[in-house]
Amino acid sequence: MTDETVVERAGVPAPDPDHGVRLEVGPFGPWQTNAYLVWDGRSADALVIDPGMGAAPALVDRVAANGLTLHLIANSHGHIDHIFDNGPLIRASQAPLAIHPDDAYRLDGRNNYGFEIEASVASRDLVEGEQVRIGDLVFDVLHLPGHTEGSVCLYEERRGLLLSGDVLFAGSYGRTDLPGGSDEAMVASLARLVRDIPGDVRVLPGHGGETTIERERPWLERIAKAGRLLSP
Secondary structure: OOOOOOOOOOOOOOOOOOOOOEEEEEEEOOOOEEEEEEEOOOOOEEEEEOOOOOHHHHHHHHHHHOOOEEEEEEOOOOOHHHHOOHHHHHHHHOOOEEEOHHHHHHHHOOOOOOOOOOOOOOOEEOOOOOEEEEOOEEEEEEEOOOOOOOOEEEEEOOOOEEEEEOOEEOOEEOOOOOOOOOHHHHHHHHHHHHHHOOOOOEEEEOOOOOEEHHHHHHHHHHHHHHOOOOOO
16 A cells, blocks of 8 residues: 545645545555555545455555544455455454445355455445445445446545546456456446546546546547447
């Protein structure tokens, strides 16, 4: 994990300059999956998104170092690289787990990679129209299938932040050739993002570095117009 923070974007007024989005991120496991620790800079409540292989000890350390309490563990989807350390993190923090119900079956520990993964059970559904509240932060749950049936993004409109999982990356989109993937659904999800999310929104993906909707707009619009997946 890093202690670099994501702060207010220029031009976005804040009544308290120390009160905004605070975020730490680190890539974990052989897939280099980004695990995110998010809080608002004032409340002790914190959110973890996608604790990949080996992420739990680092996340527990960073929660403690920042004087936080883990309020929720959220999975953007149910692929092994994003859920691997759900179990250890739940045991260490006693925080509840949330995932879209269409991907909940992926939490049973079974996988095709030969790894032993502790099964986990979600006690909260991340469904379209629901919100995740972490201190003063309010994330809208956007159901954006295509990579998996239950892929979601978390969107904090006021802070201009989209945690995009494996739906949208810098310069690419999530694979659709894995179980649960759908070209048609991915096209619809990408078209929705470029249509509904402002260009200056920061996109924090499940792999790789951050980007913005505006930076990805040219190829997103080509896909939306064509109605089929194209090379970015």
